[in-house]
Amino acid sequence: MKAVHFGAGNIGRGFVGVLLHQAGYEVVFSDVAAALVDALNAADSYTVREAGEGGRDTTVTGFRAINSAAEPQAVAQEVAEAHLVTTAVGPGVLKFIAQHIVDGLQLRSAQLPPLQVMACENAVRATDTLRGEVERLAGSQWPQLRAKATFANTAVDRIVPGQSGDTGVDVTVEPFYEWVIESAPFGGDRPQIPGVHFVPDLEPYIERKLFTVNTGHASAAYLGSAAGHTTIAASLADPQVSGGVEAALRETSALLVAKHGFSAADMAEYRAAILQRFRNPALPDTTTRVGRQPLRKLSRKERFIAPAAEAAELGMGVDGLLAAISAALTFHAPEDDEAAQLQRALAEVHQGSVTADEFTAEITGLGPEHPLFPRIREEVRRCAG
Ligand SMILES: NC(=O)C1=CN([C@@H]2O[C@H](COP(=O)(O)OP(=O)(O)OC[C@H]3O[C@@H](n4cnc5c(N)ncnc54)[C@H](O)[C@@H]3O)[C@@H](O)[C@H]2O)C=CC1
Numbered sequence: 001m002k003a004v005h006f007g008a009g010n011i012g013r014g015f016v017g018v019l020l021h022q023a024g025y026e027v028v029f030s031d032v033a034a035a036l037v038d039a040l041n042a043a044d045s046y047t048v049r050e051a052g053e054g055g056r057d058t059t060v061t062g063f064r065a066i067n068s069a070a071e072p073q074a075v076a077q078e079v080a081e082a083h084l085v086t087t088a089v090g091p092g093v094l095k096f097i098a099q100h101i102v103d104g105l106q107l108r109s110a111q112l113p114p115l116q117v118m119a120c121e122n123a124v125r126a127t128d129t130l131r132g133e134v135e136r137l138a139g140s141q142w143p144q145l146r147a148k149a150t151f152a153n154t155a156v157d158r159i160v161p162g163q164s165g166d167t168g169v170d171v172t173v174e175p176f177y178e179w180v181i182e183s184a185p186f187g188g189d190r191p192q193i194p195g196v197h198f199v200p201d202l203e204p205y206i207e208r209k210l211f212t213v214n215t216g217h218a219s220a221a222y223l224g225s226a227a228g229h230t231t232i233a234a235s236l237a238d239p240q241v242s243g244g245v246e247a248a249l250r251e252t253s254a255l256l257v258a259k260h261g262f263s264a265a266d267m268a269e270y271r272a273a274i275l276q277r278f279r280n281p282a283l284p285d286t287t288t289r290v291g292r293q294p295l296r297k298l299s300r301k302e303r304f305i306a307p308a309a310e311a312a313e314l315g316m317g318v319d320g321l322l323a324a325i326s327a328a329l330t331f332h333a334p335e336d337d338e339a340a341q342l343q344r345a346l347a348e349v350h351q352g353s354v355t356a357d358e359f360t361a362e363i364t365g366l367g368p369e370h371p372l373f374p375r376i377r378e379e380v381r382r383c384a385g
Pocket residue numbers: 006007008009010011012030031032033036068088089090091093096097120121122156157158159160161
């Protein structure tokens with residue numbers, strides 16, 4: 001069995017790659033980072049080190065890597081012959097992966113079983129987004145190609161921090177992982193991957209994950225950074241920050257209970273386990289990594305605005321989420337393009353060339369009629385000074 005995995009970064013090697021290896025797939029990593037591709041091809045194996053209580057090392061073998069920018073035809077050929085395609089490139093990059101899938105499906109024999117495609121990104125219905133791009137690029141050819149692939153949405157959860165430069169392609173991860181996949185697209189032919197759960201309806205799971213793990217982690221990063229901390233551990237050791245994270249998560253939990261019927265007790269347990277994971281002392285993680293790409297994280301369907309908007313529509317509390325959003329608005333990270341762009345936009349509000357209304361609409365995607373809009377505009381005015 002062969003899997004082509006796009007994005008040989010932290011989650012690619014430390015989560016998807018290792019599980020596909022354990023499932024018996026030959027993994028062909030495809031990435032645009034030439035040095036990473038070369039390093040993977042120079043290695044016979046790499047080690048996934050689980051840091052923290054109960055952690056163990058796993059050796060991954062049986063992989064290759066291809067530079068998809070330099071050798072798109074080779075990637076298409078691999079996709080044409082593969083059983084499975086996965087991605088972990090970031091939601092904004094999926095549109096660039098779509099062409100490789102279209103090219104691969106064009107070369108794929110109609111006699112082969114459908115290619116199973118899953119985007120393992122932190123976003124609701126990321127695989128649907130990828131499929132939409134594939135359809136758009138395939139255009140009039142889509143009717144001939146559609147039977148050659150099956151697309152399934154997934155939710156992936158494992159903290160894989162930035163790796164120190166001196167460990168090569170080895171990767172340090174937390175021991176915990178969760179991979180939930182929607183079952184319907186596969187019919188009777190589900191991929192057999194260790195530890196994976198199949199569910200008929202993914203929406204409650206991806207929202208529970210995104211609006212708890214990711215809202216909580218990002219809140220720790222933004223509130224921690226605003227308080228002068230550079231690591232997640234130091235942020236959560238600050239009672240002011242951990243109290244702020246818990247306040248935001250109590251609000252998202254209340255929404256998830258109301259919307260999806262999770263029990264309040266289960267959500268309290270889920271939150272506690274997650275905060276424990278964030279505090280893992282063996283896992284070095286920084287506020288700049290966890291807070292990366294604040295524009296994405298502040299967008300309409302993401303971990304802050306989506307739950308806060310729904311909570312506001314239902315008349316539920318959003319003060320904790322607003323405090324985290326406010327901290328996100330002032331997030332400074334010199335090497336992060338989106339953080340720099342956000343600060344430039346906020347400076348324009350300060351100078352008066354952009355109004356707080358325009359900024360709020362642009363960053364959050366909310367219309368002025370939305371009940372959350374005036375609350376965020378107030379934070380924008382305060383942060384812009
Ligand atoms: N790191 C984590 O703890 C978790 C990350 N995720 C999600 O996984 C995805 C990847 O995150 P990380 O692995 O942390 O990021 P990363 O930056 O470590 O890895 C991304 C990889 O994608 C590659 N890439 C970029 N453009 C590409 C293209 N056009 N074609 C092929 N490869 C390309 C990059 O060179 C890089 O190696 C994101 O959507 C993230 O939200 C999900 C759960 C946990």
